[in-house]
Amino acid sequence: MSRVQSFLSKSFYSMVMLLLFFTCTSKEESSEEVSDSESEVAVQERMMVETGVQKLGSWVQFWKSIEPGFNPAAFNFERNEIFEELEWPEENYIVSESPFFPYLLANPEGGGFVDIYSYKVFVPTEGKPGFQPDSEVIYFKSNGMRERLLFIGPSGGFEDAVWVSPTHLLVAGFFEEEDGITPKLWLIDTVNKKYSIFKNPLHSTIYQKEGYLKQKLRNLEF
Secondary structure, eight states, rough: OOOOOHHHHHHHHHHHHHHHHHHHHHHHHHHHHHHHHHHHHHHHHHHHHHHHHHHHHHHHHHHHHTTTTOOOTTTTTEEEEEEOEEEEOOOOOTTTTTTTTGGOOEEEEESSEEEEETTEEESSSOOOEOOOOOOEEEEEEETTTEEEEEOOTTTEEEEEESSSSSSSEOOOOOOEEEEEEEEEEEETTTTTTEEEEEEEEEOOHHHOTTTTHEEEEEEEET
């Protein structure tokens, strides 16, 4: 091999190694940026959950009255979920005469109202109110659209909720597992159409699924 060929071969090798170095470095920096971003989001969500739980005093106290060992500070992140955007034109039908009107949750910036009870609880024209097996969280937006934020079958339920920011709603409830009924939290990002679920280590075998709703909805005679 001539000196020129040897020189070109070494130069090409050096360029390849240099390119690989910068590529790997770029990937590492990109990975670190994603990791930092995810970590920052996790911290923000944790703070919103802690703030929200503090505002759900009646829900916390109800759980403690059933299970004295319930620790509202023991919620841990379980998983993220993306929900399908499901909305249609419909004005808020829960008016002042409705028994659910006092429980509408107004968006802090006037973006509409959230309802978590009217789907679960039915009020007949005659007789006592009762409960449907499923539950949902509905957002009546100020633009005249109705959006479903959460839905759950008979294995779970939504009991209370609070806005923790103009774009984030914290829903408190329960889920029935093999070991019993456990408290759950759903932190909904209404803008990015996703929610984070937070679980509690407590499992109860004596918790009544409709117990909190009967206490919360005092204007209804169950």
